[in-house]
Amino acid sequence: MKKDIKFAAAISALGNPGDRFMSGYKEDLTAGEMFALAAQAGIDGLEFVYGRDVTDENAGEIKGYMDKYGLRCCDVLPNLFGRKEFIKGSISSRYPVTVDKAREEIRRTIDITKRLGGSLVNIWPGQDGYDYPFESDYLKAWELMIEVLQEAADYDPAVRLGLEYKFKEPRVHSYISTVAKSLLLCNAVDRPNVGVILDIGHAILAYENAAESLALAKMFGDRLFLLHINDTRPDWDWDLNVGSVHFLDTLEWLYWADKTGYDGYYTLDIWPARMDTVEAIRESIEWIKAMRRALDRIGGTAIENMLREGNPARAMKIIREAVFR
Amino acid sequence: MKKDIKFAAAISALGNPGDRFMSGYKEDLTAGEMFALAAQAGIDGLEFVYGRDVTDENAGEIKGYMDKYGLRCCDVLPNLFGRKEFIKGSISSRYPVTVDKAREEIRRTIDITKRLGGSLVNIWPGQDGYDYPFESDYLKAWELMIEVLQEAADYDPAVRLGLEYKFKEPRVHSYISTVAKSLLLCNAVDRPNVGVILDIGHAILAYENAAESLALAKMFGDRLFLLHINDTRPDWDWDLNVGSVHFLDTLEWLYWADKTGYDGYYTLDIWPARMDTVEAIRESIEWIKAMRRALDRIGGTAIENMLREGNPARAMKIIREAVFR
Amino acid sequence: MKKDIKFAAAISALGNPGDRFMSGYKEDLTAGEMFALAAQAGIDGLEFVYGRDVTDENAGEIKGYMDKYGLRCCDVLPNLFGRKEFIKGSISSRYPVTVDKAREEIRRTIDITKRLGGSLVNIWPGQDGYDYPFESDYLKAWELMIEVLQEAADYDPAVRLGLEYKFKEPRVHSYISTVAKSLLLCNAVDRPNVGVILDIGHAILAYENAAESLALAKMFGDRLFLLHINDTRPDWDWDLNVGSVHFLDTLEWLYWADKTGYDGYYTLDIWPARMDTVEAIRESIEWIKAMRRALDRIGGTAIENMLREGNPARAMKIIREAVFR
């Protein structure tokens, strides 16, 4: 396998995670405190949410911390999911004034991404979807999303826009919910700077096999812009530590990330509400490294032979012998 | 069917719902404002969370509102799920000092329930469970829960303690997750004032058929203390409006609630983050009423015949003819 | 709504359903006996599996029955899922000799479809997928499927090929598993006579909202070739009677089928192992009719207003008033 991969983390993973029963499981941290944790976590890059983690006002301060700790900007998300204006949809909203706010939010996020030295904007329109039958006009919503994304892509062709698909949550149904829907949308948007962000947990949620999703993103336009890593039970986006649930699956997507030529960040998106943050991130990275070493012991030729043969029992034998002490 | 059923609502459903992406989708309301909404919602009872909705300090004020609007205390929950002390467990905690806080929380909730004129405490130990393998000693946890519940039951035998089982969330695995686990636990606790609170959505989450769960609660000790009503997709506790997903299922549990002699509140536990609260509650109640009228048109004899015959196509014919205009 | 819709049924639904525990729950029927049942079921069309329901040898006899009972050929499936040659894949097989057999199977199915007066072939490659990690080369499989489907489409451009996507079963993961993957594949195949067959249960399995799937099929190439109707719990393809689980959802996809201009068959794909076949089909049709009448009572203008407003509680009120007696 390629010798080195780069890790990043959502800065929110370093902060104070909450849910609908408790707004924060830990303590609120200042930006400086979160950066101090980031510096211990074994990562090179960070993901920010515009307007929450980084604002027009504090961008200089944030950039200062990045320089101080040698951390790069992996990507920035426009806050399409956490502002009251957008609770019934942002880029697919039935209200033109709301759509305009979403356009503005994306443009500002593009600008601030550049200020932070980044070149990737993560579009996760979490509130764009629906909860009930007869709540939405799907045709209008999809047509509008295409138009908004085209305009956003043209605002600065040097900045890439990655669609982070997610099956569900906060809406019962998300519009951009699977890798294939994302790729269909990319095709329709038809801009080279629009692609896909694959979150392993979101793929699992969608009953996708992440390795196949990587292959599809490769095949239909070579559009993988970023990988979010974690693990989960298939029922929900629990954002668990890497390797904590799926083993062969994790080995497999690690292999396919290399096989399809992915060379971006491996960005941790975990939710360590009841664990030490740095410990959870570092251990996730250690599992990745141990698994990649195991793949190296097997070797690319042997793995390609497995794929050619299609004998799961034999594949499991080879893997077992390479993994276990 | 019995002519009248009583409705109640979780007062939280009347407030400002939040999730992990947004702490509040609406505006924070004062107790007075929530009561004013409750008065319009077509309900007779309210459910409170101790320490959040009702405190030792504001209990008098709350009681005043109840009297003003003619609302009764359906039940009160000790806050075992939203305090930082309990994020790794309350009544099953590995830390004796935490368990003591949980015991104290329950006792105080029993006391305040009586101050509000109520007699039912809703035990939902949402943080008692686990997220990862090798995180918990299940035997110790279960043994401890039995002991804590016995002690709580003995604190005031005139107050009933209902275990509100929930499959998951906020933990990946809850201990008290299904109707059968709840009944096993009730048997072990062995106190007449300990029973079960069945939330329809929680039953659906657990892939239970709520009608069968009602039958089991009847059969194994006649232990149903309260019904929480709503609807959901089976993957998550979305707390949707009654009737919005499941139709025959809803008709069936409505029938079985009567058949098993349930005569408590039908307490709405919905999450109307993107709807008018009063409208969502009232419409849920209207669906219940319309469905109960349809059951009346069919009549108990015809329904008992369906159960005897076991011919789903014929049952659907009878129901169709009774439901549709 | 449009006044009349046409119903069809999979002839297998009329026969002897089996599963892995029992090869047949009823008795094996002759073709004549199945047609006699079809004649009572309130349908106009039939779906066949080539090599099982209709063969080169018995095609004349089958056509005779069709003429006798006035039944049309809705569609024919090549048997890519029930022949031992194909248990590890057909149109995506790693073995060229197997792929050739799959090509041949499809061509023969095209031929026999024409003999039966039909013009639609249903491609359901049920064994094309995988069960284990490291079992398959996804890129090769997808590339091969595109090529095979192009060749099949060119064999007779007057015959349409519909891809019946299915999330899973018999493989843990199917390749053609969702509406969006199907549409991506159609785009890549790029032939006007290649489209999608949407089975309501398969959409539910994939956590799709069938109404949105209809919209996507409309939007991305207007490619809906056939609708398979039934109902199911979301965990599995139980092939239940229409209306037995989902109510508002069913109303919604019925509306969207009209809204997107679908005018093909509504083909029943149910599995009435423990019911009278004719009764189960007829009652499914009656539910459809009753639901379409309810939609008519609401009226297209009111429904379009619902979609514009996006207020689920209000929508449920309007629907409730139109549905219930």
Added chain:
Amino acid sequence: MKKDIKFAAAISALGNPGDRFMSGYKEDLTAGEMFALAAQAGIDGLEFVYGRDVTDENAGEIKGYMDKYGLRCCDVLPNLFGRKEFIKGSISSRYPVTVDKAREEIRRTIDITKRLGGSLVNIWPGQDGYDYPFESDYLKAWELMIEVLQEAADYDPAVRLGLEYKFKEPRVHSYISTVAKSLLLCNAVDRPNVGVILDIGHAILAYENAAESLALAKMFGDRLFLLHINDTRPDWDWDLNVGSVHFLDTLEWLYWADKTGYDGYYTLDIWPARMDTVEAIRESIEWIKAMRRALDRIGGTAIENMLREGNPARAMKIIREAVFR
């Protein structure tokens, strides 16, 4: 860990697996051929289905093969799931004549179990459940099951009856679906020779954590009679090779099997339709052994410390260091 564990296999796993699309993926084998495979599979015991794998007529022949190959009778199942009499239920049937046939089937299975030198009967009433609302009278069904199981238990107190719970399939809802329902039922049956058979895949299906299920079976009467081993995706009973999906989970239930004192067979219940049977069984056993060695490297003290501490990141570190080469 205890040095040696005993493996067994369902003889059906050695035969010709089928599903609803293909009655057999392999070739039908004679008893002799299946035994010859069993002899190569690294197992000591076999599980039989009465009337299918072993009959009153061939019991002598079967016993001969067992002696020849040194294989023991792990358990025998009455065929409550694959006979047409029982398709709408056996021990919970609404038809007294059908219930009598189920009683008879169980008694005969007890008799033949003794002829084979066994002492465990596996009660899996797969058809006892329901598919549709309003299809069943749950109270009557549960009451009847208790009575039938009491009678069966009393027929020969020296033979143990294990209830193999399964969440679903072939029915949409099984009555005996979870470990807790099984234990409730055992309590009600109240016979020392009635207990539980835990199939790992069935536990996963039920969103149970098998380690906790083992703890519950221990705690509520020490009733674990047999362990069926395999792995699966949580949506369905895919009967996959051990270790192919869940890693930490598998390590955890292996530990808890020892911790709770289980010393019976580890009976493989896999479905190797597209693999070499012997290879699939042997490799499943090798994964178990490798995982148990890893647990030994960690050591019981360290694991008990993990459970006491409840720090998943730390636990994953210890496990990672013990597992990986």
